[in-house]
Amino acid sequence: MENILSMAFMALVGWMAAKTGVIRPGGATVLSAFCLYIICPCVNIVAFQVDRGPDTQTGLLVTLVAAVGIQGLYLLVTTLLAKPFRLDAVEQGSLIYSNAGNLIVPLVTAMLGREKILYACAFRVIQIPLMWTHYPWLLNPKAKTDWLKLLRNPNILSVGAGLFLFFSGLRLPGVVSGAVESISGCMGPVSMFNIGLLMAEIDWSLLLGSVRSWLIALGRLVAYPMLFILFTAATGVTARLPGAQEWLLITLLACSAPVAVNVAQIAEVSGGDGPRAGAVVALSTLLSIVTMPLMALLYQMFC
Numbered sequence: 001m002e003n004i005l006s007m008a009f010m011a012l013v014g015w016m017a018a019k020t021g022v023i024r025p026g027g028a029t030v031l032s033a034f035c036l037y038i039i040c041p042c043v044n045i046v047a048f049q050v051d052r053g054p055d056t057q058t059g060l061l062v063t064l065v066a067a068v069g070i071q072g073l074y075l076l077v078t079t080l081l082a083k084p085f086r087l088d089a090v091e092q093g094s095l096i097y098s099n100a101g102n103l104i105v106p107l108v109t110a111m112l113g114r115e116k117i118l119y120a121c122a123f124r125v126i127q128i129p130l131m132w133t134h135y136p137w138l139l140n141p142k143a144k145t146d147w148l149k150l151l152r153n154p155n156i157l158s159v160g161a162g163l164f165l166f167f168s169g170l171r172l173p174g175v176v177s178g179a180v181e182s183i184s185g186c187m188g189p190v191s192m193f194n195i196g197l198l199m200a201e202i203d204w205s206l207l208l209g210s211v212r213s214w215l216i217a218l219g220r221l222v223a224y225p226m227l228f229i230l231f232t233a234a235t236g237v238t239a240r241l242p243g244a245q246e247w248l249l250i251t252l253l254a255c256s257a258p259v260a261v262n263v264a265q266i267a268e269v270s271g272g273d274g275p276r277a278g279a280v281v282a283l284s285t286l287l288s289i290v291t292m293p294l295m296a297l298l299y300q301m302f303c
Helices: 002-019 027-047 054-082 089-096 104-112 114-139 147-151 154-168 174-184 187-200 204-208 211-235 244-255 261-269 274-302
Strands: none
Touching: 002 104, 002 187, 002 274, 027 114, 027 154, 027 174, 027 187, 027 261, 054 089, 054 114, 054 211, 054 244, 089 114, 089 211, 089 261, 089 274, 104 114, 104 187, 104 244, 114 147, 114 154, 114 244, 114 261, 147 154, 187 261, 187 274, 211 244, 211 274, 244 274, 261 274
């Protein structure tokens, strides 16, 4: 709760900067691009610059399997709910894709240490390709996926580079490593400051009166994380495998995070309802101050 409140205060600073005119309109767009295409790739690479011991490899495998399982479950459940509840593309993307990078990476760093970022990135390894292929397809089913452009995406490239460095045992040169680590350290403040800028542009009177937006936000923050808790408790893996409870706690944090900022950014460039997506991102981010500690508590009680 303390770490989440600290990050919320960073968002408040961004909101105040926008409201007082310190940051002009459009500043959020620049920061979004900086975070998405520069900071996030650096985080992906740094996360895999750890010793490849037996426990580390086991933890990475467990979190990867959990990420595949839960993302598959989220896709299935959302597909089944889409027709009866008339979920549009933005709503489906909001339910499936969480802010597993911008929020979770700095949160895990503060709570458990930088060496644990690896397990947070295991979730991103699965989510990033899906978010950049499945979600744009939801927004525009007739559009063809540009696979070459996708492979050139810095986030995809950095994940591949990180995995290569991890399994090869290679390390970045000292000067390069220092620069990449310094840039990756900006993830928390820049991301939360940017969220504050986005919140300043939202008409909260319309958002807070939208019952549907509240339901989508609560689905992302409560219903979907509960699926992971039930899934983990049913397998009993945390009781049988030493270290699994902590590894999967990180996956739970990723599952219980608010709607991914990329959901609004991709909607904006793919012809979706970007402002509405941004509003749901903002609402879920505020509510997550309460729901994320609650989900972590339920996980530790039952798993």
